[in-house]
Amino acid sequence: MKSIKLAVAVGIAVSATLFSMAVAQDVNDDPLTENWAPSEWGADDMAGSVNRTSPAMVLEAVGLVKEGKVATLGKVYQQDAPFFGSRGWRLTIPGQPTGGPFGADKLVYNDEYVATEIGQVGTQFDGPGHIGTITSEGMYFYNGRMLDKNADITAEGLGPLGVEHVAEKGFVCRGVLLDATALRGGQLPVPTGAENDPGIVTPEDIEAMVENQGIDPIGAGDCVFLHTGHGNLWHPDDWDSFSTEEKAKRAAEFNSGEPGFGISACEWLAERDIVLTGADTWAMEAVPGENADKPFDCHMQLQTRRGIWNIENLDLTQLVEDQAYEFLFVWSPLKMKGATGSPGNPVALY
DSSP states (O other): OHHHHHHHHHHHHHHHHHHHHHHHHOOOOHHHHTTOOSBTTBTTOOSGGGGGOOHHHHHHHHTTOOSOOEEEOOOOOOTTSOOSTTOOEEEEOSSSSSEEEETTTTEEEOOOEEEEOTTSSSSEEEOTTTOOEEETTEEEEGGGEETTSOTTOBTTBOGGGOTHHHHTTOEEEEEEEEEHHHHHTSOOOOOOSOTTOTTEEOHHHHHHHHHHHTOOOOOTTOEEEEEOSGGGGSOTTTGGGSOHHHHHHHHHHHHSOBOEEOHHHHHHHHHTTOSEEEESSSSSBOBSOSOTTSTTHHIIIIIIHHOOEEEESOOOHHHHHTTOOEEEEEEOOOOOTTOSEEEOOOEEEO
16 A cells, blocks of 8 residues: 555656646646636536537437438457557456356356556547646646646546546437548548648538538537548458558558648537537547647647547448438447546447
């Protein structure tokens, strides 16, 4: 127990030192000067944009189910899937069988043991405690909560920033699929910083896709998903057929950067009061984006500033094949107390 307490104390001391160094070098005081908090749902809110969902919106979304088709949008969690940075997934079956035999029937059972960043690998939901910024007053997260100044935030969980607060409400909404591959005539490239970069989706592109696909305009309470084709570098239908070398090559390409929404598109979506973004890529937004000095700016402006959450690494191929551009989207994060995010297998019905 003493060693655990010492480790936690050392971790806190290191965090404080790193924070002091960061403040000495540079800070981002936009959340303070632009009054990002309290959120539109009040200073006590811990759920964000999912608060917009009303019974009327749910009933309207249910009306989008016309053919009774179901598409699951999650990808398979497995050890050789592409992961961002040093993240990974390790699953073992201890014992084989783990327990037994019991009784005259000689019953046996298997369990699994998983070691992973469970909210931030594979198909993943970004919760309130995932993205923050360094300000002159502390480490700022959604609705003005300071990571280093909140006694409820510890090494054992993120307290008021935990994903379970969003999970209490869940997502039932009108899902909108934006097929950028149809707009561009194929898989979008990783952005290079060129003028009118084809790897960056703009507000004008969104409006063009909505018109071309013949769907209603994007509005309040919608969940908006972008298909870039980049996610097909890692697709569950054929991934296991590739050699180890081919998987490594595809994983490197998958993580080298990605097409996606530019910050202008994310701001445009935020102005329409959506509740969720998602994509077939590992970050949803273009990497690099429209401003190379602000990496992952969509994450900051949507999540930290506005509480508009995000799901990454979705399998949108069935929806694209069926041209299911509007559908009932149903999903909730797991109720993991204090976690930064959640795995899951979202469902589209149409």
